[in-house]
Amino acid sequence: MQQAAAGPRSLTAFRQEHSLGAAEDLDLALELLQRVKTGAVGPMLRLYRPAPTVAFGQRDTHLPGFDAAARACRELGFEPLVRKAGGRAAAYHGGTLVIDHLEPDADAIAGAKGRFSFFGELLAQALRDAGVEAAVGEIPGEYCPGEFSVHGQDPLAPERRLKLIGTAQRVVSGGWLFSSVIIVENSAPIKAVLEASYAALGLDWDPATAGAVNDLVPHLGVDAIEAAVLGAYGRYATLAYGDFDSLLD
Numbered sequence: 001m002q003q004a005a006a007g008p009r010s011l012t013a014f015r016q017e018h019s020l021g022a023a024e025d026l027d028l029a030l031e032l033l034q035r036v037k038t039g040a041v042g043p044m045l046r047l048y049r050p051a052p053t054v055a056f057g058q059r060d061t062h063l064p065g066f067d068a069a070a071r072a073c074r075e076l077g078f079e080p081l082v083r084k085a086g087g088r089a090a091a092y093h094g095g096t097l098v099i100d101h102l103e104p105d106a107d108a109i110a111g112a113k114g115r116f117s118f119f120g121e122l123l124a125q126a127l128r129d130a131g132v133e134a135a136v137g138e139i140p141g142e143y144c145p146g147e148f149s150v151h152g153q154d155p156l157a158p159e160r161r162l163k164l165i166g167t168a169q170r171v172v173s174g175g176w177l178f179s180s181v182i183i184v185e186n187s188a189p190i191k192a193v194l195e196a197s198y199a200a201l202g203l204d205w206d207p208a209t210a211g212a213v214n215d216l217v218p219h220l221g222v223d224a225i226e227a228a229v230l231g232a233y234g235r236y237a238t239l240a241y242g243d244f245d246s247l248l249d
Helices: 022-038 058-062 066-075 112-130 187-201 222-236 244-248
Strands: 010-016 044-048 053-056 079-082 090-092 096-105 133-136 150-154 157-172 174-183 238-242
Touching: 010 222, 010 244, 022 044, 022 053, 022 079, 022 096, 022 157, 022 174, 044 222, 053 058, 053 066, 053 187, 058 066, 058 079, 066 079, 066 187, 090 174, 090 187, 096 222, 112 133, 112 150, 112 157, 112 174, 112 222, 222 238, 238 244
Parallel strands: 010 044, 010 238, 053 079
Antiparallel strands: 044 096, 053 090, 096 174, 133 150, 150 157, 157 174
């Protein structure tokens, strides 16, 4: 992606130490997008571990099983929400890392597909830097399927591939938000809530495609993956670090 690869550029990284709540975390991302596009705050990365959430796509809400899917989520301890971006239901919890990347852009719509490709590869490289055999591309049967999902391969069983990163994008006049969710630890609850949700929605998928980074490389945790992601972003832009609380003032 020529636009994303060009430079020089800078980003301020903000580490959010605690979830504000499932809905509040999503709402803050949209609020920050409005502030970034007007120049009230600069280009940024926001990194956090979310509360247990199932983020449904807009299309999911029109299916007859949506209410049952939402109930199943709550019974399993996940908050069901509907996100502004497209796609199907995706689940995450405190064992995952969410990266919200926001930049102003006078022609944000034009670069949308290129961003999926460019940042998908950036994130795949971050996983490879951490020791995961990772690549960009949809795997058959994955949940919330996407052309630019990032999957990992089991080094001991190459035919076993797991979806590890899902990406979504919100584009407005004057700026964009690129959100990435990396499933790092404790995949069992995520698998369980996805199975219940997709069954209620009547959607086919292969539960064997769901998993976490440490299902493939057991010693890796969220901190290690965060460090690898920041390392990869450090090759894209000059990073500075900000106080997350300053975004809440």
